[in-house]
Amino acid sequence: MRCPEVQELLPAYADDRHADLSVRRHLASCDECRQALDDYEQVLDGLSAMRSIVAPVPVALRDSLVAIARAEKRLDKMVTHVTRNRRAYAGGIAAVAVGAAGAALWRSRRVRTAAA
């Protein structure tokens, strides 16, 4: 194998040494490719170390995340309450709708009567 072919395989080889025996053979006798492999290893080590770097979190974010539990429990309670009493709520809404329609009808008749 020649250097350009080997170097094309190094990004994967740096991660998986079992990949290719011919790459290993080439590396044993080529300083330039061994240096390139070392560069890749440094990059991968650096990326792996990035995992432990934690950015400072905005102060308000922690509180808003903690508040999710309370808000969601409240929402759940509300949903449960409405679900349990859906007939009563549906009846109430229907009564309001009928009342509003009746009032509108009464008003329009009154206006027509006054006009006549």
Added chain:
Amino acid sequence: MRRLNASPSGGDREPVPAELIDRCKRGDEAAWAQLVDATHGSVYTLCLRILRDPDDAAEATQDVYLKVWRNLKGFRGDAAFETWLYRVATNTAITKHRRRGRKRTHEAGMDDEMMSAIPGTASVEASAGARLDMARLDRALDELPDHYRTAVLLRDVYGLTTAEIAKETKTSETAAKVRVHRGRKRLKELMFDEEKDR
């Protein structure tokens, strides 16, 4: 296989105890606060690395924890909690990134803002034994095209498999592998080859 962080739940932190998860499932708010305290820094950082904007990262983190709260009862513990949490975070951040599109990604000053959000790295370099200038590596990572950067982040920082990356980024496994490969190659060029050329 040379993987320093083969599991997304890796890192230096203690795993979240199963007992804490159970208490959260029962609606225990104090347990939830403990869970948030133990994990939100890593989740926010993951979102920040993908989205590169502190406001978007904060918004994504809120979405992550809302999903976690709503789906916690379905979490059976087959995988570590952190693995599941990181998967939810990755998925949420990538979806947000896709929706947001590329328009804001390269706005002037975005990289500086992002960089200033990540703490100094000298101690990390020392503790992790990394031989690189980590701040430079961070900047080089930022120079990668979005799809390479995301693939490298998920694979080499957070330890997802290429199959998982393919699933999260809605691409084929081959494409995910190619992105990781090209991303690493470009990073190496930025870190070493271009320096030698100077």
